[in-house]
Amino acid sequence: MTPHTAAPIRLLVVDDHPLFREGLARTLGTEAGFEIVGQAENGSSAESLWNQTKPDVALIDVSMPGIDGIETVRRLRARHPSARLLMLTSSEDWDDVIAALDAGASGYITKSVRYGDLVAAVREVHAGGRPIGETVARKLAARDRDSPLTPRELEVLQLLREGLSIDDMGRQLAITERTVRAHVTAIKVKLDAANTAQAVARGFERGLLAAGVPKPRS
Amino acid sequence: MTPHTAAPIRLLVVDDHPLFREGLARTLGTEAGFEIVGQAENGSSAESLWNQTKPDVALIDVSMPGIDGIETVRRLRARHPSARLLMLTSSEDWDDVIAALDAGASGYITKSVRYGDLVAAVREVHAGGRPIGETVARKLAARDRDSPLTPRELEVLQLLREGLSIDDMGRQLAITERTVRAHVTAIKVKLDAANTAQAVARGFERGLLAAGVPKPRS
DNA sequence: CGCGGGGTTGTCGAAATCGACAATGGCCGG
DNA sequence: CCGGCCATTGTCGATTTCGACAACCCCGCG
Numbered sequence: 001m002t003p004h005t006a007a008p009i010r011l012l013v014v015d016d017h018p019l020f021r022e023g024l025a026r027t028l029g030t031e032a033g034f035e036i037v038g039q040a041e042n043g044s045s046a047e048s049l050w051n052q053t054k055p056d057v058a059l060i061d062v063s064m065p066g067i068d069g070i071e072t073v074r075r076l077r078a079r080h081p082s083a084r085l086l087m088l089t090s091s092e093d094w095d096d097v098i099a100a101l102d103a104g105a106s107g108y109i110t111k112s113v114r115y116g117d118l119v120a121a122v123r124e125v126h127a128g129g130r131p132i133g134e135t136v137a138r139k140l141a142a143r144d145r146d147s148p149l150t151p152r153e154l155e156v157l158q159l160l161r162e163g164l165s166i167d168d169m170g171r172q173l174a175i176t177e178r179t180v181r182a183h184v185t186a187i188k189v190k191l192d193a194a195n196t197a198q199a200v201a202r203g204f205e206r207g208l209l210a211a212g213v214p215k216p217r218s
Numbered sequence: 219m220t221p222h223t224a225a226p227i228r229l230l231v232v233d234d235h236p237l238f239r240e241g242l243a244r245t246l247g248t249e250a251g252f253e254i255v256g257q258a259e260n261g262s263s264a265e266s267l268w269n270q271t272k273p274d275v276a277l278i279d280v281s282m283p284g285i286d287g288i289e290t291v292r293r294l295r296a297r298h299p300s301a302r303l304l305m306l307t308s309s310e311d312w313d314d315v316i317a318a319l320d321a322g323a324s325g326y327i328t329k330s331v332r333y334g335d336l337v338a339a340v341r342e343v344h345a346g347g348r349p350i351g352e353t354v355a356r357k358l359a360a361r362d363r364d365s366p367l368t369p370r371e372l373e374v375l376q377l378l379r380e381g382l383s384i385d386d387m388g389r390q391l392a393i394t395e396r397t398v399r400a401h402v403t404a405i406k407v408k409l410d411a412a413n414t415a416q417a418v419a420r421g422f423e424r425g426l427l428a429a430g431v432p433k434p435r436s
Numbered sequence: 437c438g439c440g441g442g443g444t445t446g447t448c449g450a451a452a453t454c455g456a457c458a459a460t461g462g463c464c465g466g
Numbered sequence: 467c468c469g470g471c472c473a474t475t476g477t478c479g480a481t482t483t484c485g486a487c488a489a490c491c492c493c494g495c496g
Binding site: 016018019020022023024025026027030090111112113114115118160161162163164165193194195196197198199200201209 | 234236240241245332383411416419
């Protein structure tokens with residue numbers, strides 16, 4: 001069972017839910033070849049712990065209060081380009097998947113996987129691989145054709161979802177109402193929607209909008 | 219600490235996320251006075267396992283594919299009126315809180331609590347208490363103003379999602395535009411939305427609208 | 437039987453959105 | 467270098483929706 005591991009994989013677990021984090025740490029800690037060197041409950045704590053412990057791999061939850069997982073990845077990446085970061089997520093949010101990989105995550109895995117899959121994923125990341133899971137990979141490949149909207153239009157759709165009026169969106173984006181209307185019109189055409197209301201609905205249906213809370217504005 | 223516990227609390231853990239369930243089970247299993255007698259990943263499995271193992275307390279996740287936690291509680295309650303069921307939830311959804319307690323859950327606790335709180339809650343449930351957590355309790359008291367939509371309003375929200383105009387909805391529902399408007403207004407007020415667009419978004423966020431395809435019309 | 441809530445309808449003017457057109461400048465890839 | 471896509475802005479009137487009133491009917495509940 002335990003073939004005298006030459007050097008155990010040193011793990012840092014980052015998750016805001018104590019229950020999950022604790023359970024995960026304890027479970028992985030019993031796994032052969034794994035060593036939990038730290039637990040963090042938020043992004044800033046993760047940063048300082050990384051500096052202190054210099055783990056081999058960090059398991060980072062996507063959604064966290066304050067500095068979220070994506071931002072944490074970005075920051076760690078900036079200071080430690082060789083860091084191996086495996087994202088963990090509960091909901092399969094494609095925006096987050098893309099954002100995470102763009103930010104420099106080595107892998108992306110959902111919390112719905114079986115325990116052994118997670119262990120395998122950690123080992124793969126440690127070995128330099130980029131596990132992203134079958135379902136995630138499949139959807140990721142299909143994201144191009146599933147995103148008929150231009151970046152700007154997507155942005156407008158986000159604001160639309162938040163209930164802003166055309167005027168407010170104009171102010172928010174620092175453009176004229178006319179322009180916003182042009183975008184909204186384009187969105188409705190592209191999503192085959194009769195209303196802004198249906199446009200938003202289509203956004204959710206197509207995964208352009210996540211079910212969670214709207215992203216914080218920069 | 220004392221290994222010779224007179225009678226350990228026999229626990230059944232029900233959660234669809236293997237990672238979380240496994241971690242929780244292992245962690246609680248090391249706790250003095252606790253014994254994990256089974257793990258279930260869905261409602262039906264939970265039922266049969268309950269019958270087999272007759273646990274003292276069941277930890278049941280709210281959101282699960284297929285038979286969800288609420289329904290599981292309802293079924294277990296029906297067959298085992300004395301069952302002690304502690305609900306676990308990741309998101310603080312008040313509708314679920316109410317539904318769970320109505321269904322017969324003994325307690326309700328969020329996954330964001332610290333580990334010790336969960337242990338305490340399990341013990342409290344086992345002792346016949348009804349822990350519901352401070353935040354949950356506070357919001358529960360205020361559930362009146364969080365009132366969900368009336369059936370009719372929900373129906374209107376569905377149509378709104380499909381992109382129908384006020385007029386079309388009127389025809390569809392065989393009522394006047396004025397009435398539809400009244401419903402729409404009520405929806406926006408209740409969902410705290412500024413637009414129909416945001417109302418739809420809120421519908422998705424609150425789970426009033428499913429991400430799938432709209433239901434076929436009769 | 438009265439009370440209250442849900443569902444229904446009405447009116448009004450004010451506000452927002454739509455729709456269809458045309459035009460400019462920037463940037464990327466052929 | 468040119469064509470095309472994207473973002474931007476403009477104008478026009480027509481249409482839709484909003485918001486805040488008030489009112490009625492029906493039903494279940496105490």
